[in-house]
Amino acid sequence: MGLAKRIIPCLDVDAGRVVKGVKFLDIRDAGDPVNVARGYNEAGADEITFLDITASSDNRDTIVHVVEEVASEVFIPLTVGGGIRAVEDVRRLLNAGADKVGINTAAVNRPDLVREATDKVGAQCIVVALDAKSVSAPGEPPRWEIFTHGGRTPTGLDAVEWAVRMAEYGAGELLLTSMDRDGTKVGFDLALTKAITDAVEIPVIASGGVGNLDHLCDGVLKGGADAVLAASIFHFGEYTIAEAKAHMAAQGIEVRM
């Protein structure tokens, strides 16, 4: 038996509170990141990703405290993304107990940040988040472009070329989100996922569009993803992590039971 494919619930955190609610976990305060993380750990999640969506810079430090609290009580890997601008931000989150830090816009603005960060803290701690959108016209060969600011700002960067470059710069992992699919529940953009997983040697987490358990399997079996990330199907209790793993195992995918 080899490496298990990972299932990663993703939680949006705003000013220290989990937003979008987590309805299925039998916990008193579904806005408390520690409660939610503990619930997912007990449910069998392989890893947890926190996305800090705090808009106000006044509240930026709260994510550090959230990570400290969660890492004091929940002993599975934690990835934290959102608002990372400098190597110092990376270090603070790692010192607070994060295992991996996701870099998105800052990598587009200054790609060398990825090189500097991996040189300082090791490749295994740096996840580069790619938000990609299809930009090819019907009939053209498929092509995707990297966008920032939640899919609003085009960068002119070809998604596959950018993925290869970020891997060369030392990224330990890629978190690939299809901006076309995010929130649609129609499944991952498998052509995009496959194009990226074929192009790089590092692990790829597929994200954006999961609406049912077959989508998770497709991400691995057709997209070649090493891990699958989802939010709403877990948060709203449509499926449990255990159901997801059982379904994947039944399709011959190796998972941690």
Add this chain to the structure above:
Amino acid sequence: MQKIAVIDYGMGNLRSVSKALEHVAENAEVVVSADASVIESADRVVCPGQGAARDCMAALQQTGLAQTVLDIAGTRPFLGICMGYQVLLTHSEENGGVDCLNIVPGEVTRFAEPLFDAGSRLKVPHMGWSEVRHVRDHALWSGIEDASRFYFAHSYYCVPQDDAAVAGSCHYGHDIAVAVTAPHLFACQFHPEKSAGDGLQLLKNFANWDGR
């Protein structure tokens, strides 16, 4: 009350390790310290570590803690985790070659790229949950089933010279020695502090280990 020191040489995630130890060892005082005298006064010592070999060894040398680790090796239970395992070997090929502590003779080497197993390509870093085989009985495996999964995140792996030192192995492209032991020493490539229940059990076992 026993004291467990977590060595702080400025390289990363000490909080998770110390909190996990506090979580499992209620009768212990867990201190995170860069002070050689504090570390030498502890009943047990944990050496975590994250980052590149060159930086980790440089930090150990600059703080004088390399000598502390050499001094206490074999005198009380010592647990090396991830980079805290790799620095125990003789030499690492990371960063163009780095001399390490030579407490466990052997080399640290990088996964081949591309890395294949049974015709399929494996990703590097080795990131995620892999099964760990108990190569030999050990007090630190107590209560943990053979082939339980632990969390890994690494691109380099240890090749100890002495097969008899290997306590645990994992298959990733080929068998790798992911846990070694010697009197009063246990070191692992995986992260027990991030490996949920089985990881906590291993830390608990360490907190109770007599070193033999």
